[in-house]
Amino acid sequence: MSALAAIHPSPEPLAAATARENVTRATFENNKLDKRLCREVGKAIVDYNMIEQGDRVMVCLSGGKDSYTMLDILLKLQARAPIDFEIIAVNLDQKQPGFPEDVLPAYLKQKGVKFHIEEQDTYSIVMDKIPQGKTLCSLCSRLRRGILYRVADELKCTKIALGHHRDDMLQTLFLNMFFGGKLKGMPPKLQSDDGRHIVIRPLAYVDERDIVRYSEWQQHPIIPCNLCGSQENLQRKQVGNMLKEWQRKFPGRLDNMLHALQNVVPSHLMDAKLHDFKSLKANGIATPDGDKGFDHESFDSTDEACTSPAGEDAAAQVIRFV
Numbered sequence: 001m002s003a004l005a006a007i008h009p010s011p012e013p014l015a016a017a018t019a020r021e022n023v024t025r026a027t028f029e030n031n032k033l034d035k036r037l038c039r040e041v042g043k044a045i046v047d048y049n050m051i052e053q054g055d056r057v058m059v060c061l062s063g064g065k066d067s068y069t070m071l072d073i074l075l076k077l078q079a080r081a082p083i084d085f086e087i088i089a090v091n092l093d094q095k096q097p098g099f100p101e102d103v104l105p106a107y108l109k110q111k112g113v114k115f116h117i118e119e120q121d122t123y124s125i126v127m128d129k130i131p132q133g134k135t136l137c138s139l140c141s142r143l144r145r146g147i148l149y150r151v152a153d154e155l156k157c158t159k160i161a162l163g164h165h166r167d168d169m170l171q172t173l174f175l176n177m178f179f180g181g182k183l184k185g186m187p188p189k190l191q192s193d194d195g196r197h198i199v200i201r202p203l204a205y206v207d208e209r210d211i212v213r214y215s216e217w218q219q220h221p222i223i224p225c226n227l228c229g230s231q232e233n234l235q236r237k238q239v240g241n242m243l244k245e246w247q248r249k250f251p252g253r254l255d256n257m258l259h260a261l262q263n264v265v266p267s268h269l270m271d272a273k274l275h276d277f278k279s280l281k282a283n284g285i286a287t288p289d290g291d292k293g294f295d296h297e298s299f300d301s302t303d304e305a306c307t308s309p310a311g312e313d314a315a316a317q318v319i320r321f322v
C-alpha cells in the first residue's frame with residue numbers, strides 16, 4: 001500500500017466498516033429488546049400467576065403485531081420455564097373480504113406451532129344485522145368472544161391469552177374515566193363473562209413501541225386489521241394520541257401510570273363500597289404515611305420515572321421463570 005493510500009484509505013473499506021458497525025449495533029439493540037420483552041412478559045406471568053403447571057394456553061392470533069409478538073415471547077419462555085405448559089395458536093377467520101387465509105397457517109407451520117383456524121362467517125352476520133353507517137365492532141367482538149370461548153372448550157384450553165399491552169390497558173382506563181364514569185382498566189388476568197374461562201394478558205407490562213420494533217425486526221406477516229371496513233374507534237384513537245404525546249413530553253409517565261394501577265389506595269378515592277367512610281372514627285393511632293389532611297401532595301419532577309412495579313421478590317421469581 002502506498003503511503004498516500006495508508007493516510008487516505010479508499011472509501012470502500014470505510015463504508016464496509018460502517019455497515020459492519022451498524023449491523024453489530026442493530027444486533028445488540030435487538031438482543032436487548034428481546035431480553036426486555038422476555039423479562040417483562042415473564043414478570044407479568046409471575047406477578048399474576050397467569051400460567052401454571054399443566055396449562056394449555058390458547059394464544060389468540062389475529063395476524064397483528066401484538067399477537068405475533070405475544071406468541072413468539074411465550075414460545076421462548078415455554079422453552080426455558082421451570083414448568084410445563086402447552087401453547088395452541090388459534091385464529092378466527094371471520095370471512096372478511098380479502099382475508100389472506102394462507103398467511104397464518106403457512107407462518108405457524110414453518111414455526112412448528114400447534115394451531116387451529118376457526119372459520120366462522122361473522123362478517124356476513126354483522127353486515128346483515130347492523131344498519132349502514134353504524135359501528136360494527138360491538139356485535140362483531142361479542143360474536144368473536146363467544147366463538148373463542150367455545151373453541152377454548154373444544155380444544156380443552158385452560159387459559160386464553162390475548163395480546164393487549166400496557167398502552168391498551170392505559171387507554172381503557174382513560175376511556176372508562178372519560179366516557180364511562182368508572183375507575184376501571186383492563187385487567188391482566190380475569191374470569192371470562194361466562195364464568196368458565198381464565199383470560200390472561202401476558203403483554204400487560206410491555207410498551208407498544210417495543211412491540212412495533214420487535215415485530216418489524218421479526219418481519220411478521222402482518223394482516224391488516226381494517227378488512228371489515230370499520231372505522232377505528234375515534235375516542236380510543238384520541239386517547240391513544242394523548243398518551244403518546246405524554247410519553248413524548250414526559251418519558252416514564254406511562255410506566256408510572258401502570259405502576260399506579262398496581263398501587264391503589266381505596267381510602268384516598270371516593271368509593272364507599274371499597275372504604276367505610278361512614279363509620280370512620282379517629283382511633284388515636286398515628287400513621288406516619290397517613291394523610292396530612294390539609295396539604296396538597298407535592299411531587300418532584302424526578303418522580304416521573306419510577307422503578308418496576310412489583311418489587312424485588314417478584315423480580316427474583318421472574319429470573320427463575322425466564
Ligand code: SF4
Pocket residue numbers: 136137138140141225228229230
Ligand atoms: S374493527 Fe372490524 S373486525 Fe375488528 S371488531 Fe370492529 S368490526 Fe370486528
